Amino acid sequence: MSTAAWVANEAVEWSADARFAIYYAPSRASAWWRAGSEWLAGDAETGVAYTPPQPEALSRPLNELTHAPRRYGWHGTLVAPFRLADGVGAGHVLAESRRWAQTQQPFALQLEAATLGDFVALRPASAAGDLAIRELAANALRTLHPLRAAPTAQDLARRLAAPLTERQRALLVEWGYPYVFDEFRFHMTLSSSLDAADERAALVAWWQKRIPELGPLRVDGAALFVEPAPGAPFVLWQRLPFQTAGVEQQ
Template sequence: MRYAIYYTPSMVDPLSVAAASWLGRNVYSGEAPETPMVAGFSRQELAFHTAVPRRYGFHGTIKAPFRLHPDTDEAALLKALMHFAGTMTPFEIPRMEIARLGEFFGLAPSVPCEQMNHLAASVVQAFDTFRAPLSDLEIERRNPDHLTAPQFSNLHRWGYPYVMDEFRFHMMLTGPIHPKLNTRFETALRDFFTPVLVDPLTISSLALFVEQEPGAPLRVHSQHPLGKLSAHRPVSGGVRTMAAAVSNGPHISESRATLAARRLQTSC
C-alpha cells in the first residue's frame, strides 16, 4: 500500500464535480460519473486521453505517493497529519487556469502562489520520516538520467524530484497529448472548466490518498481541514471562516455544484 498527501476540493465543490465528470472517476467514491458530451471528441477518445489522471484522481500533488517506513504505521501518519493541518492557515489561489504542462494539460495558478509553495515544502519536510527509502526500481521509474541536478538531488533526499525549488502546483486533466491535438484539447478544456474557475481556489484542507496495491486507482482516505476550527480564522480576501464553512458549507456547496453542473451542460 502507498499513501500520498494531496490537495483536492471537497466532494461537493463545483470543481470536483466538473473534474470527476471530465476524468470519468469520482476520487471520493471511486464511482464513474456519466461521461460528458464534449464537442469534437468521442467518449472513447476522451477516456483514452484521461486514463493517466483518472487513476490518480483529481488532485494537486503535495507529497507524492510513498510506502510507509517500517518503523511507523497508518495510525501514526493520520495523527501527525491531523496535527500538522491544524497548524496551517487556509488561503486562496486567486485564479486557476488551463495550462500546458509539458506533454499534459491541467490546471495551474495564473501566477505563482508562495503560500502554496510554503505549504508543500513544509509537508515534504514534516512527513519525510514516514516515507520508506526508495527501492532501486522506484528510482529507475523516475528516469534519473533525464532529471536536472536539483531534481536528481531531490529524488534521493526527498523521494521525489519535483519538490522545494522544483515544485510547481498543478492539477492534471489529461495524459500526454500529441502536439497536433493541442488546440482541440485546450479549447475543449477551457469551454468545459471556465464555469467553475470563476472563483478563487480555496486551499482549506489536505487529503490523505491511498493506493491499495500497485496500479490500483488512488482514492481519498480522509480530509484534514487546515487551521483550528474553533478559532474562526477568516481566509484571506474575506472568505468565510473555517467554522462557518463546516456549519454552512454543505448546503451552499451543493447549490453551487448544481448551478455549475447546469452551466457545464449548456456549454457542452
Template sequence: MTERFAIYFAPSAESALWERASQWLGRDAASGELFDGTVAGVDRSRLLNLTQDASRYGFHATLKAPMALPPEHGAEDLREAMRRFCRVRRPLDLGRPRIENLSGFLALVVEPSESLSDLAADVVEAFEPFRAPMSLRDREKRVAKGLTERQVELLDAYGYPYVFDQFQFHMTLTDRLGAEDARDIAQAAATWFAPVLEERLVLDRLSLFHEPDSGKLFRRIADFRLGDAQ
C-alpha cells in the same frame, strides 16, 4: 502488498470543481463513482484514453508524493500527524485557477506565491519520517524519464524530484497529449471548466489518498481541514 499513501490538496468533494474534474476524468476518487457519456463534445472512450494516468491518481495537486510507509509507522500514525499539522495552519487563497499546457499535459495552475511554496515545503519536510526509502528500481525508472541534476538530488533526498525550488502547483487534467489531440482537448477543457474557473481556489485542507497495491486506483480516504481542531 505494496500500498502507498499520498498527501494532496483536493477541493471539497461537494464542490463544483471536484464534480467537474471527476466527470472529466471519468472517476470520482472519493466516492468511487464512474462516469460515462461525452464531455464537452469529446467521446468518453477518447477522453479515457487521454486521461488514464490522471484518472488513476484522482484529481489533486501533489504536496507529498505517493510513498510506502516505513515499518515503524502505520496509517493511523500518518492520519494523526496530518491532524496535528493542519490544526496550526490557516487556509490559503490561491486566486483564480487557469488551464495551462505543461510540457504536453493539461493542468489547472495558479499564480505562484511565497506562502504556497512555504506550505508545500513544510508538507514535504513534516511527513518525510513517513516515507520508506525508494527502491533502486523505482529510482532508476524515475531518473530514466529525464531529470536535471538538481531534480535527481531532490529525488534521492525526498523520493520526488519536484519539491522546494522545483515545485509547481498543478492539478493534472490529462496525460501527455500528442499534437493531434492537444488543440481540441484544450478547447474542450476550456469549455467544460469555464463555469468553475471564475471562482477563487482556496487551499483549505490536505487530503489523504491511498493506493492499495501497485498500479491500483488511488482513493481519497480522508480530509484534514486547515485550522480545524480535529
C-alpha cells in the same frame, strides 16, 4: 506484513506495498470537486462513476484522453506517493497528517488551463498563487518525510536514469522525489500524454471557459490518498481540513 486501516467505515487490509500521498482535493461540497470527478469519470472518495463531458472539438471520446490521471483521482500533488517506513502504520500517517493540516491557513487560488509538455493541466494563474501552494507543499513534505520509507536501490536507480538536472537528482536522493521545493510545480492533471496538439488545445479551451463559472479554487484542506496495491487506482481515504479562518485570495 499488512497495514490495517479504515475506509468508508469498513476495516481493510493494505499490503506493505501500499503507497500514501498528500494531495490537494477540492472540498466534497464544492463545484470544483464535482467538475473534476466528472471529467475523470469517477469520484475517488466514494467510487461513484460519472459520464464525462464531451468537448465538441474532440474527435474521440474524452475517456480515451484521460486514462492516466483517472487512476490517481482528481487532485493536485502536495507530497508524492510514498511507502511507509518500518514501524510506521496507516494510523500514524493519518494522525501526523491531521496535525499538520490543523497548522495551515486556507487561501483561494486562481487557476488557468495550460499545456505542460504533452499533457494538459490546471495550474496557478499568478506568481503569488504559485508561491503559496509551493510553500504549502514544502511544509507538508518536511513534516511527513520521517514517515517515508527510503527508496529501494532499484527504485532509485530507475529514477536516476531519467533525464534529471543535477538539482533534481540531489532532491531525489535526499527527499525521495525530484520535483520538490524550488522544483515543485503545482498542477491538476487533465489528460494523459497527448501527441495531437489540436486535442491539447481543445481541452485547454474547454477548461478556460469553465474556470470562470467555477470561480477561485478554495484551498481549505488536503487529503490522504492511498494506492492499496501497485498499479491499483488511488482512493481518497481521509480529508484533512485546515484551520477555520478567512480565505486570502492568491
